[in-house]
Amino acid sequence: xxxxxxxxxxxxxxxxxxxxxxxxxxxxxxxxxxxxxxxxxxxxxxxxxxxxxxxxxxxxxxxxxxxxxxxxxxxxxxxxxxxxxxxxxxxxxxxxxxxxxxxxxxxxxxxxxxxxxxxxxxxxxxxxxxxxxxxxxxxxxxxxxxxxxxxxxxxxxxxxxxxxxxxxxxxxxxxxxxxxxxxxxxxxxxxxxxxxxxxxxxxxxxxxxxxxxxxxxxxxxxxxxxxxxxxxxxxxxxxxxxxxxxxxxxxxxxxxxxxxxxxxxxxxxxxxxxxxxxxxxxxxxxxxxxxxxxxxxxxxxxxxxxxxxxxxxxxxxxxx
Numbered sequence: 001x002x003x004x005x006x007x008x009x010x011x012x013x014x015x016x017x018x019x020x021x022x023x024x025x026x027x028x029x030x031x032x033x034x035x036x037x038x039x040x041x042x043x044x045x046x047x048x049x050x051x052x053x054x055x056x057x058x059x060x061x062x063x064x065x066x067x068x069x070x071x072x073x074x075x076x077x078x079x080x081x082x083x084x085x086x087x088x089x090x091x092x093x094x095x096x097x098x099x100x101x102x103x104x105x106x107x108x109x110x111x112x113x114x115x116x117x118x119x120x121x122x123x124x125x126x127x128x129x130x131x132x133x134x135x136x137x138x139x140x141x142x143x144x145x146x147x148x149x150x151x152x153x154x155x156x157x158x159x160x161x162x163x164x165x166x167x168x169x170x171x172x173x174x175x176x177x178x179x180x181x182x183x184x185x186x187x188x189x190x191x192x193x194x195x196x197x198x199x200x201x202x203x204x205x206x207x208x209x210x211x212x213x214x215x216x217x218x219x220x221x222x223x224x225x226x227x228x229x230x231x232x233x234x235x236x237x238x239x240x241x242x243x244x245x246x247x248x249x250x251x252x253x254x255x256x257x258x259x260x261x262x263x264x265x266x267x268x269x270x271x272x273x274x275x276x277x278x279x280x281x282x283x284x285x286x287x288x289x290x291x292x293x294x295x296x297x298x299x300x301x302x303x304x305x306x307x308x309x310x311x312x313x314x315x316x317x318x319x320x
Contacts, residue, residue, distance in 0.1 A: 008178055018116060020077060023077070025075070026073050027071070030142055046212055068128040071176065072175075080167065081264055093280060095239045099242065103298065106133045109133045127175055131170065148185060162257075192251065193207065198246060216239050238318070241311065291308055
């Protein structure tokens with residue numbers, strides 16, 4: 001082993017002890033075929049109003065502006081699926097994406113991964129490390145697929161054969177060479193197209209491709225325009241923040257054994273008390289003060305109160 005090379009096993013052991021169900025490693029590089037696919041997606045303007053994606057494409061593909069040139073990428077996966085979600089929302093007609101009902105995953109995952117980062121920094125003080133949870137301009141799903149933790153499903157989400165797709169990703173980039181022998185998990189979607197057929201807005205217009213502007217998650221979160229209600233909004237199927245439809249119908253998320261293994265061990269991903277203590281009517285009539293409390297340490301902090309009210313209005317209009 002080279003002087004500045006690290007075996008993967010110690011990292012894997014620490015990651016497991018930190019509560020990450022999935023751990024993978026890969027070279028920090030984006031294959032040319034993926035670069036072309038990303039550029040084609042941009043050229044066809046499937047990014048909706050996410051203009052930042054255009055500005056960062058070259059950086060995303062070549063790992064620029066990191067302050068160093070990474071050689072390895074450590075990919076971590078942490079499940080967020082909870083059975084308690086079903087119990088809390090069983091009497092609700094409105095729907096919130098599973099990932100959004102607990103504490104904001106950005107902070108939770110960074111804290112969980114800190115021991116790994118500290119181990120690396122202490123043992124390799126002359127090397128560089130950058131950790132990101134949706135915060136680095138990198139093609140996370142490409143690296144996740146290459147690292148061997150899952151394949152890219154037809155809904156464009158990474159799927160693991162043992163725990164399905166309800167998991168968050170965290171990535172550590174480093175200029176340290178890490179000894180690895182990652183084998184990509186082959187595509188196991190087969191002829192299934194349940195996710196494409198179930199998508200109510202046609203966002204999944206082709207296998208492995210998504211038009212973000214038509215995606216309910218984009219419409220309820222990323223689309224910052226207020227009052228620009230398109231015809232697609234009528235097909236939101238009662239989702240007011242995010243959407244899980246393409247994951248709910250996926251057979252890999254329905255397997256009995258998978259549902260046992262995918263249950264999150266992280267208490268902070270359980271539904272926050274505000275969901276358990278509120279009726280649906282109270283959620284619908286929520287004022288700014290209560291919404292501000294809801295936003296605290298929550299993924300729902302991604303949107304402002306005006307956007308929340310618009311999402312509620314669309315929900316109400318579709319149920320009259």
